Amino acid sequence: MSVPFDPAQHQASTVCLPPGSWATVLDCLCDHFKAISREQWLDRIARGRVLDAQGAPIDVGLAYKPGLRIHYFREVPNEKPIPVQEHILHVDEHLVVADKPHFLPVTPTGEYVEHTLLRRLIRRLDNPHLVPLHRIDRHTAGLVLFSANPQSRSAYQQLFPTRQIDKHYQAIARALPQLEFPRVHKSRLVNGEPFFRMQEVPGVSNSETIARVLEKNGEWWRYGLSPVTGKTHQLRVHMTALGASICNDPFYPQIVQGPDDYARPLKLLAHNLRFNDPLDGQERYFESRLTLDW
Template identity: 55%
Template sequence: MSNHGLPSRDGVTPSCVSLPAGNWPTMADFFFERFPAISAQTWLERMAQGLMVDEFGVPVDAERPYQGHIRIYYYRALAQEVRIPFEESLLFQDEYLVVADKPHFLPVTPSGSYLQETLLVRLKKRLGIDCLVPLHRIDRETAGLVLFSKRPQDRNAYQDLFRRHQMRKHYEAIAPWRAEIAFPLTRKSRIVEGEPFFRQREIDGPPNSETEIDVIAVVGNKARYKLNPVTGKKHQLRVHMYALGLAIDNDRMYPPVLDTPGDDFNFPLQLLAKGIAFTDPITGQARAFESQLKLQNLSAA
């Protein structure tokens, strides 16, 4: 049992809502008003099944008077979740770390319309490690390496390596070849939230992102690129490649379109988190991992 009164269920930890001051008659009235996308019947069913508790482990039922300034924990559920028809691979595990190869289209953590179909929940259920936590993220559309911490006391030490840019990461991408661009090059720019919110864009101003880009191979009008992100802004590699006129193959967001098309499992984004290396802050060992996944054959790109 966790300190919030609810254990994980089927690999998913409870969601949390901090209740503000207010005059709602009951707890149920608050949830009905604040979360209109979820039916009142759904909230009532969760309460009746004992799936909502406060931070002290006391159940929340439909008649309980409203109380502000406390946290409520509950299980989120999806009526229907699309199965991602690709499997993750476990590359490494010791007492501190889990390293997995994430397939294209699979999110790292639960959000939006993804809950069970996430790398974190799949690994929790597969390995039986409820306290597993990802140390970083890669885009849902991107494939490749993701590192997880097994022990809560180690997480900050590992995450500090990312904050201090001491995780040496490299990616591979398939994109158009432009002979007029001299490689290797370094792209530095200021990336901010765009419109809609999930799409990023470059603006004038002091750079907050940096990527080193080189060419691995060229066949016809396509090339395989090596991308070394120095920083870790959202969609950084995709934004930088697009800004150079080298939009990554099968990217549904860059270049921007009015309506982002849905997933087509036949056309995965040609971006792969290929390698990561670092000095382990817990053991002092040199660590290096490489994805076993492959992008499409360049000759067929």
């Protein structure tokens, strides 16, 4: 009995071909993805890295048809290694918990494909079914949960939008003696400029963070941050709004140009997670083994 192809399990990307007058799927892909040369698409097709909706390799002359679903595997020529090492904290039939180091992306994006936490774990555990249940920034370190079993995936995915999971972070930033803690910071976050940054704007709040002071060390404090919502860069933007951007943040309050400085990581750590397991109701608690040095 054949098993239906699931592109998500095989880490393939999917494109639904747009309306147009191309003769072949190849012509459409070349025009739609201008950063990828025709020679590269020909090479991928020849190696069976471009598939039809059923998961079968396409022929180079496959006729174009609007709405046709095509799966393809992202590749980055000469991908630069990231010299950091992830650690696996827990593995069972349904769940994998990993400690992600700073600078390592969770999933393939931009110039990173193989050097991502997801691809590394798939290779280490020999499990192509791994799917991250949530994301943390490339610059942030700490806990990431992965679903290891498609049969139970939806139960774990529901923990996040229904806010049934407690997430706690630690951050090091400048002291804020003029403010009272603990405190709640709410704001409206929208996409900013450039596209990868977020910004606060007037309007109904869509983000909320609870901030505490865990430890004081002169002009630097260790903060405990509990995101009630999960907006992109939420903790980084909220700390900047309070007047204390997280130490070594390359995006806030200003963009810092240049390559990654592995000696100066963002001082933000996804420290612990707590939830009731949706399968058996047992309380689950995971804590990062990583630390933020002063």
